[in-house]
Amino acid sequence: MTIIIATLILYQLLLLSIGWWASRRTSDNEDFYLGGRKLGAAVAALSASASSSSAWSLLGVSGAAYAWGLPAIWLIPSTLLGFFINWYWIAPRMWEQSRKDNALTLTEFLAGPQGDPARKTIMRIGSAVIIFSFTFYIAAQFQAAGNTFAGALNMDPTMAISLGAAIVLVYVMLGGFWAASITDSIQGLLMAGSAVVLPVAALIVVGGPGVLMASLDVDGFSSITLWTRQDNLAAGIGFVIGLAGIGLGYPGQPHVVNRFMAMEDSKAIPTARLIAITWAVVIYTGMVVLGWCGRLLVSTLGDGEQVLFALATLLLPSIMAGIMVSAILSAIMSTADSQLLVAASSVSHDLRNGKMTTHESLKQSRWVVLSIGIAAILLAIYSPEAIFSRVLFAWQALAAAFGPLLIITLWRGPVSPNWRIAAMTSGFLLTVILNWTTDTPGDIAERYIPMLVALGLAWRGSIENP
Numbered sequence: 001m002t003i004i005i006a007t008l009i010l011y012q013l014l015l016l017s018i019g020w021w022a023s024r025r026t027s028d029n030e031d032f033y034l035g036g037r038k039l040g041a042a043v044a045a046l047s048a049s050a051s052s053s054s055a056w057s058l059l060g061v062s063g064a065a066y067a068w069g070l071p072a073i074w075l076i077p078s079t080l081l082g083f084f085i086n087w088y089w090i091a092p093r094m095w096e097q098s099r100k101d102n103a104l105t106l107t108e109f110l111a112g113p114q115g116d117p118a119r120k121t122i123m124r125i126g127s128a129v130i131i132f133s134f135t136f137y138i139a140a141q142f143q144a145a146g147n148t149f150a151g152a153l154n155m156d157p158t159m160a161i162s163l164g165a166a167i168v169l170v171y172v173m174l175g176g177f178w179a180a181s182i183t184d185s186i187q188g189l190l191m192a193g194s195a196v197v198l199p200v201a202a203l204i205v206v207g208g209p210g211v212l213m214a215s216l217d218v219d220g221f222s223s224i225t226l227w228t229r230q231d232n233l234a235a236g237i238g239f240v241i242g243l244a245g246i247g248l249g250y251p252g253q254p255h256v257v258n259r260f261m262a263m264e265d266s267k268a269i270p271t272a273r274l275i276a277i278t279w280a281v282v283i284y285t286g287m288v289v290l291g292w293c294g295r296l297l298v299s300t301l302g303d304g305e306q307v308l309f310a311l312a313t314l315l316l317p318s319i320m321a322g323i324m325v326s327a328i329l330s331a332i333m334s335t336a337d338s339q340l341l342v343a344a345s346s347v348s349h350d351l352r353n354g355k356m357t358t359h360e361s362l363k364q365s366r367w368v369v370l371s372i373g374i375a376a377i378l379l380a381i382y383s384p385e386a387i388f389s390r391v392l393f394a395w396q397a398l399a400a401a402f403g404p405l406l407i408i409t410l411w412r413g414p415v416s417p418n419w420r421i422a423a424m425t426s427g428f429l430l431t432v433i434l435n436w437t438t439d440t441p442g443d444i445a446e447r448y449i450p451m452l453v454a455l456g457l458a459w460r461g462s463i464e465n466p
Contacts, residue, residue: 051259062287106254139390147305198312252406408455
């Protein structure tokens, strides 16, 4: 336990040091929000991947595999679909067009240039959607950080959540985008290493792939139930299609898309694409295998989302277990820091129509980071919820609000003002309503109906635009 604590302390000191270093490179809005548009291929790929793959990827996916069994295999192609869409289709177009418009945020890009009649309205709506969704999203990250600290250090959960959140808040407030991108890259590498070492160790202990796959073949289950957790073919297909909707949500994530805007050279995109997709294969395959192994090795685990921590302490030496725990925190911090930055830009840049001075904007951005962080801490402490479900709700709300409009804008060109507003608001509101009222296999209704409605409205607006 002493070694685990020491490893954690050293890791947190490294993050704070990066925040201090990055603060010396942050002199204006473009630095704070996009790192001066100077990201290289490796940093862009790893930071975009890590920030899109939150605690949900390590804790949520492994927990789903632990709880579901074989049906969790569909999470792998579902998430890879999103990486392919983003890196093959969105990234090159977003890099080029955001530079033409000189946009610093996704909301500003969708709002159009100064003088556009819908600009102010869209920037306000976009800011509201981001702040609402990210408060829930960040709360899930802080809750996961608290669970990790509480498990590793035997701390009170409230104190553990506050400690994990405080570390993220400090280095983001210091260094902005540079701090988030560099730390995300380090965290992405740590996550990938953990997704190889621990699943391989667990697979060896259970007796190899053959034994593992045999354990997933539950006697008495039909093939449909075994592969989808559903009772009939129609529901099974709905389950698979519903999970695929997770991948379709990647283009609408502001904290991921801004990495494409921040890349220094479009020629680096193919290299970044290869790094990002390889990383995704390693992470999601590793976490699904880990969850399956956990069903054999820690079958009485009360909370499936703690399977990674349980197996790390069971199978690995203390120093390695400390690194695994740091990997969990990496997944949490790599998303929370990016989301805090995007939320800050929504208030200090988007709500002010991009007209604040550099000094005013940087000062207000840091206050916004602190305020949203505190709100997320309170939500994590007083309204805890499963990480898997909370993250997916926020993910889908952002996806439906921004993704369809972004796709049509990049594909067909500008969308007329009223249709842009309609697409964004309908996508978001329908997601919230369906999340509260409808339960379908794979949540297919929540994944697809809002996005299809928003896509149709944006398409209609692109036809009308002169």
